[in-house]
Amino acid sequence: MTPAATTFHTPPAARRHSRTEPPAVRRLLIGVALVFLALFLVIPLVFVFAQAFAKGIGYYFTTLRDPNAVSAIKLTLLTAGIAVPLNCFFGVCAAWAIAKFDFPGKNILLTLIDLPFSISPVIAGLIYVLVFGAQGWFGSWFSDHDIHIIFAVPGIVLATIFVTVPFVARELIPLMQAQGRSEEEAARVLGASGWQTFWRVTIPNIKWGLIYGVILCNARAMGEFGAVSVVSGHIRGQTNTIPLHIEALYDDYNFAGAFAMASVLAFLALITLALKTWVEYKNAALNETK
């Protein structure tokens, strides 16, 4: 509905007046919102960086260069390096199947994809302990073959994959559903192969959503704590990821060290938010040119 059509009788000034509040109410609401956001978002964010540099920049970099910290950073990169590409591939497959085809049970499938979001991270870790732990379904087979999954790196990777399953799929499904199928169908009718259609038509259309999904997935994969905590075993220098190393430093009352590590992840979160804003802007621009 165009606004021009609706302003036929009402003069612009009166129209504006009928849809807004008195200045005092407006200022009060803005004030309440800003105080709430400052209290819960801005102050904690500033606090992370203030604490991280509380003992000086030298101490900050000493903390990050500590062998246990380096090992935690490496393990986190490895975990994200496995979990993100797998879930990205899964997300594209799931979105293709759901957005481009009709089949019964689609809503159930959508709910199943979202399932890891509604499961407590602690339970996400627990289920892998039950499957692969010493008393678990496959636990004895793996221990007979001297393969360690729980309290070792594979368990950490599996738990991380579990909690980050929905991210890419969830970004792509609504986007691809909104874009419909006609462009791909046109490409096929004009003689493009399936792959060509996917790479030349679908990917350019979904690239911003895909990038954002990957970034979100990555942020969560690098920051996951509860699920990883259950399956890790907390061996410093071996099975501690960055969040687990933060906990270890905090438990040692090394707050400046804990916040130095935390600031790395907080910085990653800020980049994620900045990219999100940029991707939304790009998507809006893409939709406008269509």
Added chain:
Amino acid sequence: MATRQLGAKKLRVLPGFRLTLGFTLFYLGLIVLIPLAAVFWKTTELSWGEFWHVATMPTAMASYRLTFGASFCAALVNAFFGLIVAWVLVRYDFFGKRIMDALVDLPFALPTAVAGITLAILYSKNGWIGRFFTHTNASGQLESVFTSSRLGVFIALTFIGLPFIVRTVQPVLEDLDPELEEAAASLGANRWQVFWRVIFPMISPALLTGFALAFARALGEYGSVIFIAGNIPMKTQITPVLIMQELDEFYYAKATALAVVLLVVSFLLLLAINVLQWWSNRHDTHNLA
């Protein structure tokens, strides 16, 4: 349409249906469904009586009361302030609006362990906020009212639930038809009446969905709570922490029984959220017609 009728046989123009759906189901089964089934399989090791005994033991009951109570209060506070934030972001212009809009998602993007230690220190007796809210504790020492208290659990759950209400209400507010408000105003309704009788009923399904999402997220939360809560059994121990504690002592069956309670509640909430979304979508199309 991806399918066209050709005789009795359906031909699809687009390729890859079986491959992508097959992989989707295989991956979900392997990563999500089979491991999840392990939880329910593990509880069958307990008899019904044993399960009931574990699920209703005093520490468990106290943890449910705290988890559900604090999650409910946090979602309620977020519903109130989240509505104001969404309203202000959609309707008004002010300095720093774009940055605030982007920052709303911070609790989604910030790892829970980072949020946990930040809130714990920020609200401690020497923290920027906690120093203004101190009291003398039982052992005669000055302590923040948030440290090792239910209030601390509530603060952490409010933080992680913040984006849900804003992000569900915001798009609905943006799409509201200005004509309805103008019609109400021209018929003599004052601004409060327009909000309460016209706008609020239209955004209430989204508000309720956001509330349910924030509540569901808070129920399972672990990382942001444990540092500020102190995890005192019977007092500030949330259910996920109790599960963790049983696991640390290798009481797998006990941990699993508690997990099943939490899972069943989560599934019921997920169902409720889906019904709510279906209802609010129907509501939308009804408005357009």
